[in-house]
Amino acid sequence: MDFKLRFLPVCLSFILGSFLFFSCNIEGDLPPQNEVNLFATAEDIPELSIFSEAVGLALLSQPLSELGPFTVFAPSNEAFEALFREVGVSNVRQIPADVLQGVLLYHIVSGRILSKNISSGSFPTFLPETSLTIDVNGSTILINESTSIIRRDIEAENGMIHLVDEVLFPPSNTIMEALESNGNTIMVQALIAAGLAETLASEGPFTVFAPSNSAFERFLEDNLLTGTEFIESPLLDTFLSYHVVDGLLPSQNFTVGPRETRVDLPIYFSEAINGNLWLNGIAGINNTNINADNGIIHVLDYVLTPPTENMLDYLQNTSTASDAEFRILVQAVQLLGLEADLQGGVDENLTLFAPTDAAFENLFDELGINGLEDLDQNTLRDILLYHLVPERLFSQDLREDEPLQTALEGASLELNIADQLVNEANLLPDFLNTLLLNGVIHGIDAVLLPDE
Template identity: 30%
Template sequence: MKHLFKNVFAATLVLFMAYSCSDDDNGTTPNVDPTTTVVDLALDTEDLSILVTALTRANLVTTLQGDGPFTVFAPTNAAFEAFLTANNFASLDDVPTDVLTQVLLNHVVSGTNLSTNLSTGYISSLSTAGAEGRNLSLFVDTSNGVVINGVATVSTPDVTADNGVVHIVNGVIGLPTIVDHAVANGELSSLVGALTADGNTTFTTTLSDDQTTFTVFAPVNSGFSSYTNPNSYDINDVLSYHVIVGDAVYSDELSNGYASTFATNGDGDNLSQYINVDDGVVINGGSTVAIADVVATNGVVHAVDNVIDLPTVVTFAVADGTFSELVGALTTSTPETDFATVLSGEGAFTVFAPTDDAFSNLYTALEVNGSSDIEEGLLTAVLNHHVVSGNVRSGDLTDGISPETLEGDNITLNLPGTGDNIADVTDGAGNDDIGIIVVDVQAFNGVIHVVNKVMLPDTMN
């Protein structure tokens, strides 16, 4: 029996090998099933013929026949026809090739993303039409089917190929601006409502401009619902304060420091924001980035958990860890004077703000452990010696200018400063080794200039 089994197996193996090494013509080419690519699926679907023509015109066929894997959101012929009409193109040939290429790539995502694996949130397409050449973001909404960027609904999901998957959609996904992203995401509906209240088109027009780049810190709905606008600011000013004009600042480019926003004070000076990245990204100490780097053609959106209110000079002192000693001196060490309330008022104030290092050097010179060890009357006089009435920006300074401080003594500023100083300062006590090292941190009620030494008044007068 063993011998019989061996002989049958051997004969079968010989026949199998002979069959495998033959074909209908010359017996030399093996029969192998061809690989099915996402392009082949499109070719085999009559309702995707315009997509195939577009891919051919944009020279993307070979790309999508590659290993991938790719996820393709494939618009139907009707979707393409609607897209051409909406954008005043008579035919596909009228679409500039570079634009067509980026639009098509905005329908392609890396990886095999089946509909069951998609969830509400952002993914990156292969289009590099984003600001600074970044990959555009796509917003996927799975709350009711699968909708991409609010404009394309998946009608036929999960048509699988060997190098990915195709989802047929009923709309062409255009190249989104910041406004398009805001409209697509339901979590930003309160922001959109605020931007367009009473028929206002200022923001939608501005933030749709593809000739300028923007960074927008966009409050989510819960942030808007909890915002009470305690100072009754004009909501348009508040909204402007969430926008940085002229730069798309991505999360990997952020660092601790100040940025200039679209909002202005009464004099037309652009207000500053303090950005801290020590633990996530926090704006002005009270608004945290929840979703970073939503890439649009004209900039980037960072969704934040709270509305960022217009800042006072106190806002920056509290938010910027550089001024922790100054905050302590203004609050716990001077209980008889409510500096926080005063400097949060209408102003305007110009504050020459000493750094923590400046206070540390003062404590060493006075042989004390901190501001609480300094007699309150003296400390109050010192603090008032750092404040000047009015919004005096660096451009308003001239060599030898000698403004009076709230304490009563004058300080003298000389331009340009020596060494790393932007300006040199002589305080009321005659100390002339003080330097302004940062200028024009602009609040709604005044401006801060940072100094590297605590200024002392004339205690003899």
């Protein structure tokens, strides 16, 4: 079914409540006594047979019979038949009743309005928070810029009917349209390229964490990528789906910790000391609760990257690079047979404060030794376990008054948030908040010793 019809489900109790609230008793506003109510009047007009059937299916015949006064812009049979062709149905019974309710409510306004009294402007309808726009130019009356009144001033006991030549629809505002309206044009282009535009124009609901245009530009620059390379990536679908959560998640329901995405990998919320929320330790949330018909959007100041490696894979892969920083750490892990401690998936939650090669070399100089082989293995094991915390902690999660209990029994780390220190080691900005499947790595410029 066409997307225009998918976003109009309306609760019947709300509909009837709306009619009751906005309607008045029809007594005292009656035309001549031989006239009948709106529903009965429509039933007597051959050109409105489909409209009358739709009113009955939508359970609106009683309000249009007993309440009022209303003015109804009733689509002709030809108008409904054109809609059926557009959305791929053969009759009005194939359109869900709740959808019909929404469509029909958009054709009804309050009061008895003769065509000669219609003026240009916006007219609130009984579909919540939506209005019709009417333009009058001489004898010509256009509704929503293109729909014409083809038969005017059919009076009923409780209102007025005007036949129109099209079925009217409220302005749609899918997530894709809301992104465009909000200026997230790079996100829109990427979603289209990834084949996700149709998904995000479907019923949903979805929550989208949308990087701003400047966020994408910084991400591309940081990763030495061109826009074309990014758009043509075979992983673009996965990459963008990592920014989408099924269901509605307004900002008031944000909680620290993981939240599953459409790629079965969590994103992680952290709260900084100042109360600001971050995702994956790298993206701040600039704007929240941008509503769409099928979901909600929050704007990020950086792009999220789904993790693909565990800690061991990451350290081993980076240790072979020309500008590698963690070769000695990898050698230490292998020397002690601790590889299994750094493997695993998203169900494991670890934080590793990873000393750089320079940090290890400074330690060797201080101890007057040549390398790892000169360290007692039990001592080296304690040192490595002292760098590992059995929690997934981004830098925003760290608190000065909460020492971190490490994997070394009975040993904890002290934090200095103002100076970005763990014990006496500096947290390195270039290696901060590296998200991996089984945890987070923070690079540090000194080896931490448990007996200090």
